[in-house]
Amino acid sequence: MPLEKGVVWLASYPKSGNTWFRIVLSNVLHDSADPVSINRINKGTSASSRELINRALGFDSLLLTQAELDKLKPAIYTWYAQHTNKIRYFKTHSAYIDSATGCRGAIYFIRNPLDVAISFAHHCHFSIDYAIKIMADPQYATIPTQYGNSHYVRERYLSWSRHVQSWTLQNTMDIVVLRYEDMTYDPLNTFKKAFDFIQTPVLESVLIEAIEQSRFDKLQQQEQQFGFVEKSVRQKSNFFRKGKVGDWETTLSNRQIQRVIRTHAEIMHQYGYLDDHGHPIRDYKP
Amino acid sequence: MHSYRAFSLGIHSDLTISPLQVISHAEDYGDVVRVRLGAVSEEGLSNPLAMGLCYQIKADAFWLNVPNMGRFLVTDGKEIVIEPQQGIDDKSLSAFLLGPCMAALLIQRNVFLLQATALGRGHQGFAILGRAQTGKSTLAHALVKRGYTFLSDNLGIINPQLELIPSFPTLYLWQKNRWYHQFARQRREWLRPGIKKYAVAMDRHFQASSLPLTTLFIVNPDKQTRETRTTQLTGGEKIRYLQKHIANDAYVIGLEKQALYFQYCAKIAANVNLILIDLPIQRQKDQRIIDLIESNWSVEHAT
Numbered sequence: 001m002p003l004e005k006g007v008v009w010l011a012s013y014p015k016s017g018n019t020w021f022r023i024v025l026s027n028v029l030h031d032s033a034d035p036v037s038i039n040r041i042n043k044g045t046s047a048s049s050r051e052l053i054n055r056a057l058g059f060d061s062l063l064l065t066q067a068e069l070d071k072l073k074p075a076i077y078t079w080y081a082q083h084t085n086k087i088r089y090f091k092t093h094s095a096y097i098d099s100a101t102g103c104r105g106a107i108y109f110i111r112n113p114l115d116v117a118i119s120f121a122h123h124c125h126f127s128i129d130y131a132i133k134i135m136a137d138p139q140y141a142t143i144p145t146q147y148g149n150s151h152y153v154r155e156r157y158l159s160w161s162r163h164v165q166s167w168t169l170q171n172t173m174d175i176v177v178l179r180y181e182d183m184t185y186d187p188l189n190t191f192k193k194a195f196d197f198i199q200t201p202v203l204e205s206v207l208i209e210a211i212e213q214s215r216f217d218k219l220q221q222q223e224q225q226f227g228f229v230e231k232s233v234r235q236k237s238n239f240f241r242k243g244k245v246g247d248w249e250t251t252l253s254n255r256q257i258q259r260v261i262r263t264h265a266e267i268m269h270q271y272g273y274l275d276d277h278g279h280p281i282r283d284y285k286p
Numbered sequence: 287m288h289s290y291r292a293f294s295l296g297i298h299s300d301l302t303i304s305p306l307q308v309i310s311h312a313e314d315y316g317d318v319v320r321v322r323l324g325a326v327s328e329e330g331l332s333n334p335l336a337m338g339l340c341y342q343i344k345a346d347a348f349w350l351n352v353p354n355m356g357r358f359l360v361t362d363g364k365e366i367v368i369e370p371q372q373g374i375d376d377k378s379l380s381a382f383l384l385g386p387c388m389a390a391l392l393i394q395r396n397v398f399l400l401q402a403t404a405l406g407r408g409h410q411g412f413a414i415l416g417r418a419q420t421g422k423s424t425l426a427h428a429l430v431k432r433g434y435t436f437l438s439d440n441l442g443i444i445n446p447q448l449e450l451i452p453s454f455p456t457l458y459l460w461q462k463n464r465w466y467h468q469f470a471r472q473r474r475e476w477l478r479p480g481i482k483k484y485a486v487a488m489d490r491h492f493q494a495s496s497l498p499l500t501t502l503f504i505v506n507p508d509k510q511t512r513e514t515r516t517t518q519l520t521g522g523e524k525i526r527y528l529q530k531h532i533a534n535d536a537y538v539i540g541l542e543k544q545a546l547y548f549q550y551c552a553k554i555a556a557n558v559n560l561i562l563i564d565l566p567i568q569r570q571k572d573q574r575i576i577d578l579i580e581s582n583w584s585v586e587h588a589t
Contacts, residue, residue, distance in 0.1 A: 039510075050418070058341030058350060058536065059386040060418065065480035072339075072353060079339040151419060227510040 007081040007100070008198055009173075010044050010091045012109035013135075013163045015119035017180040018044075018091055019230065019239075020214065021109060024191055025089070027210035028202055035213035038222045039229045044091035047077065048152045056080060066154055073153075074100050087198070095158040096166035104174075107194050108167045111180035112273045113160050113264050114248035114257060114280060122241055125234040132256060135160040136263045161267045179271065181284045184245050187211045216243040245284060291315040292384070292454040293392060293443060294496065301368060304380045305456045305475055305485045319364055319391065321383065326357035326369040336540030341386075343540025348390035350382070358387050363394035378478040384454075389534045392443060393541050397451065398550040399533040402442030402502070404450045406435040411450040411497030412583060413442040415531045416505040421575075423457055425505070427486065428576045430457075435493035441533055442502075444550065448557060450499050455492035456485045501559040503579050504531065507567040514565040516578060524555035527562065 012018040022044040026036040029043065036042075045052055053061045053069070056076045061069055077100030080088065087104070113135060121131035134140050134157075141156040157163055168177060176197040182190040188204070191211060195202045219240040223231075231239040248257065257280065261268065268274040275281055289312035290297040296312025297303070299321035312318050330349045334342035342349045348360040355378060356370040366387050370379055389399060402413040403422040414422045423439050430436050438453035445451055461482040477483040504519075504527055519527060528551040532538060538547050554560075561582055565575065 055536065056339045058338045059352070059382070062418070062483070063381050063385060063478070063481070067480075068354065076339055151417075229509055231509065 005085050005087060006102075006104035007077065007084065007088050007090055008104050009047075009106035010089050010109070011096070011106050011167050012093060013111075013113075013116060013157060013160050014093050015116050015123055016111035017109040017178070017183055018093075020183065020216075020219075020243075021107070021178070021191075021194065022089070022091065023214045023219065024210050027213045028195070028200075028206060035218065035222075037226070038219055039226060041230075044089045046152065047090040047092040048094065048155050050151050050153055052080075053153055061153060069153060070156075076100070078102050092155070093157060094155040095163045096170045097156060097158075101172055103172075105197065106167060106173055106175045107197065108164075108175055108177045109180060109183075110164060110177055110271055112245075112248065112280075113260050113268065114252060114273070115180075115245065116160065117256070117260060118247050118251050119241065122237050123232055123235050123239070125232075125236055128252065128256060132259050135260070138162055159263070161264045164267050164271075177271075181245050184243075185284055216240060246282065248280075249282065293388060294451045295319050297321060301379055301383065302376045303383060304377045305487075306380075306384075306454055319366070321366045321368065324367045324369060326359045326367055328357070334540065335542065336536055338536070341536075343390070343537060345542045346394070348387070348394070348537065348541070350386060350390075352382060355379070355382065358382060360387050360390045360394065363391050363396075366391060375479060377476075381478045381481075386534070386537075389441065390537050390541070392441075393534065393537050393543055396446070396543070396546060398444040398547065398554075400442035400444070400502075400528070401440075401531045401533045403439050403457075404437035404442050404452075405429055406437055406450070406493045406497045407433075407583070409497065410500045411437060411493075412501040412503065413450060413499065414503045414505055414579065415442065415527075416507075417531070420505050420507055422505065423459055425576060425579065427457055427459065428573075429579065430488065430491045432576075432580065434491075436488040436491045437493045437497065444499060444554070445496065446550075448499050448554060449496035451496050452493055455488040457488050458483045459486055460484075499554070499558055501561065501583060502528075502554070503582070504560060504562045505575065506562060506564050508564060509567050511564050511566050514563065514574065514578070516582060517562045517564070519560040519562055521555075524560045525551045527560060528554060 010018055010021060022041050023038065025043045026041045030036045050061055053076060056079050081100055081102040117128055117131045117135060121128045136159055138159045140158060141154050143154065167175060176194060178190055178194055188208060191207060220238060223238050223240050228239045265274060265278060273281055288299050288302060288308050290299060290303055290306040291309050292306055294316050296315045296318040298312055298318055300323040301321055330342040331344055331347055334344045336343045340351050346362050350358040354371055355374055356368055359367045366383065368379060392399060400415055401417060402415040403426040404411060404413040405426055414425055416422050426439065437450050439457045441453060443451040443453060458477055461484060475485045532547060538544060563578060
């Protein structure tokens with residue numbers, strides 16, 4: 001029996017496959033032979049959208065301090081979970097400290113932090129070393145309102161490892177973890193796992209077609225032709241830049257690789273990115 | 287009790303309302319509304335038509351409950367009751383009073399509200415429309431420096447005669463705004479503790495009486511726009527853009543003003559120029575936008 005109403009979280013550290021999944025989901029649920037435009041992805045409201053927050057509050061959240069808003073966020077999301085008559089997908093890059101109770105579940109996307117660092121650096125237009133530093137920061141949060149210029153409220157990423165643990169160790173809702181690498185090398189079974197989790201029956205033929213329409217090179221083509229509304233203003237390269245598994249092998253220096261492993265070894269090993277000797281795995285198996 | 291003037295209303299208030307200036311006789315300035323401290327129901331309204339986590343609304347009442355701040359009740363466009371949380375400062379209460387509470391009160395009084403900042407020149411007024419954080423206050427400040435008068439910030443307030451109603455002589459700029467530092471030596475009051483948004487006094491530039499609305503500039507920064515362009519809107523497009531920029535649209539629904547607001551949109555569309563300015567998102571506070579607004583205004587009102 002499909003889920004009928006409630007909130008399902010699509011959670012991830014940035015650049016870990018969240019947008020890709022949303023595109024596949026939109027294509028599955030889109031009743032047309034044409035692929036969904038990347039600029040019309042209608043599944044996955046950003047949970048940090050100030051408009052979403054303001055709609056629940058009834059006033060401009062810029063009247064609140066950061067601390068006041070952080071305290072209110074669980075109640076805001078709980079309110080949405082309780083007051084929707086359909087399934088709502090909330091996309092977030094926040095660690096699980098802002099989330100609500102009463103939600104139907106979470107799909108958590110994880111990607112090798114060695115590749116995340118590269119993609120994150122391009123996305124935010126800063127150096128890979130700086131990206132690695134941010135990913136190691138146990139208190140990292142975006143800082144929108146300091147500049148008084150944001151359509152999004154603050155998201156607290158914490159460190160990459162703490163982000164993963166915050167979601168995977170929480171016990172208020174069911175969760176399924178999808179690896180970006182499995183989405184790449186075994187897409188049918190991986191995406192099927194997600195749809196089984198949210199109790200959305202999908203014909204295999206429909207899912208295959210949706211995955212095909214969401215192929216990385218096709219998304220790149222769309223972006224080149226039409227742009228991509230979700231791309232960061234700071235990013236100079238395309239949002240759909242490489243989508244490559246194992247880009248780190250040819251892009252990161254040994255020093256950079258060791259910095260990431262030193263900070264995140266436990267979680268990397270847990271999710272199959274490090275072997276038992278602490279070496280990064282190069283041969284990906286779903 | 288203090289007396290104030292704002293939104294073409296006299297205000298009798300138990301609360302010290304920052305940043306308004308105390309006046310002698312509120313009755314001299316139009317209808318008087320009452321702001322008093324008192325008990326406000328914890329549960330809210332009976333049978334609200336619209337509600338969210340912190341608010342409930344029905345035709346004659348707006349209830350707001352801001353955690354750790356206080357509860358507010360706005361009724362019949364005439365009274366605002368505030369039950370403050372113990373220890374909360376007057377500035378914080380004022381921010382919510384002059385923000386969402388006054389918006390609700392004005393809608394109850396059948397006034398049309400837009401997400402806009404309003405200015406004037408001579409005997410005519412115009413407003414800059416835009417979503418939150420598009421730089422309306424910054425643009426307004428820059429135009430005031432060029433000699434335009436200031437009517438209101440953040441809310442474009444329009445009466446049935448399609449006149450822009452002045453609010454109060456204060457503009458708020460974020461601390462990071464590049465013009466903020468020019469006011470470093472002036473009296474600097476923040477919106478409320480912990481919010482890096484500061485009040486800039488506009489007393490010398492304030493247009494204290496209503497002005498006929500002649501033009502609306504819609505500033506639309508967009509990631510996918512490559513070049514700045516202006517478009518004179520016509521017909522149904524005018525109504526569509528007006529509807530997109532109605533302030534506090536949830537209040538309009540809860541207070542059952544949808545039909546009235548549609549009439550306003552139609553009347554404004556028929557009588558007011560709407561100029562859409564599409565621009566790349568990186569240029570939303572560019573000097574050229576100010577020049578564009580001024581040149582379009584000058585063409586419309588060449589003497």
